[in-house]
Amino acid sequence: MAIEAPRIKNTLHINMGPQHPSTHGVLRVELELDGELVVSCKPIIGYLHTGIEKTFESLTYVQGVTLTDRMDYLNPMGNNLAYCLSIEKLFECEVPERATVGRVLLAELTRINSHLVFVGTSGFDLGASSVFLYCLREREKLLDLFEWLTGQRMMTSHIRPGGLASDFEPDWLKATGEYLDSLPKCIDEYESLLTNNPLFKDRMIGVGVLKADDALAYGVTGPVLRASGVALDIRKTNPYIGYETYDFDAVVGQGGDCYARYKVRVAELREAVKIAQQALKRMPGGSVRTSNRKVMPPPREELGTSMESLIHHFKLFTEGIKPPAGEAYVPVESPRGELGFYIVSDGSGKPVRVHERAPTFANVQALPLMAEGGLIADLIAVIASVDPVMGEVDR
Amino acid sequence: MTVAPSRVEAAFPDALHGVSQDGIPYILLRPDQLVETVRRCRDELGYTRWVDVTAVDEPNVEPRFELQYLIHSLTEHRWLRLKTQTDDAVPSIVGVFPGANWYEREVFDLFGVVFDGHPNLTRLMMPDEWEGHPLRRDYVDANVEPVDFTVTREALGTGGGNELRG
Numbered sequence: 161m162a163i164e165a166p167r168i169k170n171t172l173h174i175n176m177g178p179q180h181p182s183t184h185g186v187l188r189v190e191l192e193l194d195g196e197l198v199v200s201c202k203p204i205i206g207y208l209h210t211g212i213e214k215t216f217e218s219l220t221y222v223q224g225v226t227l228t229d230r231m232d233y234l235n236p237m238g239n240n241l242a243y244c245l246s247i248e249k250l251f252e253c254e255v256p257e258r259a260t261v262g263r264v265l266l267a268e269l270t271r272i273n274s275h276l277v278f279v280g281t282s283g284f285d286l287g288a289s290s291v292f293l294y295c296l297r298e299r300e301k302l303l304d305l306f307e308w309l310t311g312q313r314m315m316t317s318h319i320r321p322g323g324l325a326s327d328f329e330p331d332w333l334k335a336t337g338e339y340l341d342s343l344p345k346c347i348d349e350y351e352s353l354l355t356n357n358p359l360f361k362d363r364m365i366g367v368g369v370l371k372a373d374d375a376l377a378y379g380v381t382g383p384v385l386r387a388s389g390v391a392l393d394i395r396k397t398n399p400y401i402g403y404e405t406y407d408f409d410a411v412v413g414q415g416g417d418c419y420a421r422y423k424v425r426v427a428e429l430r431e432a433v434k435i436a437q438q439a440l441k442r443m444p445g446g447s448v449r450t451s452n453r454k455v456m457p458p459p460r461e462e463l464g465t466s467m468e469s470l471i472h473h474f475k476l477f478t479e480g481i482k483p484p485a486g487e488a489y490v491p492v493e494s495p496r497g498e499l500g501f502y503i504v505s506d507g508s509g510k511p512v513r514v515h516e517r518a519p520t521f522a523n524v525q526a527l528p529l530m531a532e533g534g535l536i537a538d539l540i541a542v543i544a545s546v547d548p549v550m551g552e553v554d555r
Numbered sequence: 556m557t558v559a560p561s562r563v564e565a566a567f568p569d570a571l572h573g574v575s576q577d578g579i580p581y582i583l584l585r586p587d588q589l590v591e592t593v594r595r596c597r598d599e600l601g602y603t604r605w606v607d608v609t610a611v612d613e614p615n616v617e618p619r620f621e622l623q624y625l626i627h628s629l630t631e632h633r634w635l636r637l638k639t640q641t642d643d644a645v646p647s648i649v650g651v652f653p654g655a656n657w658y659e660r661e662v663f664d665l666f667g668v669v670f671d672g673h674p675n676l677t678r679l680m681m682p683d684e685w686e687g688h689p690l691r692r693d694y695v696d697a698n699v700e701p702v703d704f705t706v707t708r709e710a711l712g713t714g715g716g717n718e719l720r721g
Binding site: 205206209211213214217246249250376377378379380390392397398484486487488489490491498500502504512513515517521522525526554555 | 680
């Protein structure tokens, strides 16, 4: 009589991270491994929690802009934009046309910034180190442009409630145009290194599949959701800052694997260049700061002649801007997905509550769906394809 | 986005409906209506995408916490906000939207609102042994030692500080 040998379940528990080069920051993943196979995968976050949402409550609204940069270091102006749109919604404040077009330009430039880093690092994580250098070369030029415009390379804080911090110089617009014209060729170059590279495809195709239903139930958004075949791009479905007037495609992938997410982002890179070029072409004249004196201070030269301007100036700088009491959440499409700031005001100079709906928070939560049942080496590709920024997960 | 959806109002006639300043309609619910309402919104009204939950703390108001659930309809491209108020606990909706798992843990961690029926209600951001809930308005961090910047002659020694200047 054959005796069935008891199957001993001998799994290994290891920690990947929080200090691991492929976890893009301080993500810790608790893994249960059966040989090379990932039996269970538990992302653990909180290593970068700095209480940003609490800090908002002790700052004025304008000071708060600087915190939004620090949540997502790859998408500073996209975060500024979402925060400012929520405040402007409370004020019902009109923003001049030049500032609105400028915001589209800056939001798309930061999207290019973010996706360049994604393409570079996702290749780098899988051993393609040269593409990383090329991507960072182009990103470096972009950071130089940001420095020229705002004085800062990464924490730009350039988009402010009511408009922009300062106007564009004609030379800057010209240099940006030349930079954008040079990009499509560079993207071709990256694609020649990665897209049809058999080693890269082997590591990406069919790996980390996320089904559309799961993605929706987990709140996954952005390129990760679109790679699963759901056509949700807030720039298309609920246009803000005039995106409906630009000619671009919302890229939708299929398959929901790592390769689809890569392809969606590369295609978005090209679309972002297109949108930014259109914004440059139509850049109107005029001011980049709203004339609503409750939101932005009056220009310096008015202070000597107008009593009201002087009072507004004094009030804005001693007490801060005071949005009417209420709540506002304005979602925007960040490079990582649906981003929005839920702001509650009680009519005073400091917010009652600022909550960031961070796209990476939901995307990282869905990591086990993509990684479990795969190989441990594939987990590297999966984390890279989610493109997490831990600053906005932990806040 | 600015038009109040009549379908939602018709589906929940006895709840309090309204529209926030941002144009997103909301429904104010009792905590015991929450799970059923979220399920009906998902299954009958097409709000299939999970977005967010967070809390607002107002210690002087009774009950002090207002929870804000946000869900999204892919067919109508519309957001819907569900509000409920509590002092301590609400039922968990992880059974309806698994994505609510981390969000509810975050609210539990930072506000101390308990989600009944949550599969793993532990701290998410703060260390497990942390005391208190930092995002409460009346939270005082016990770990911060007050720093005294007062300078006295005694503390500086007999020279009245001159020896420090050299």
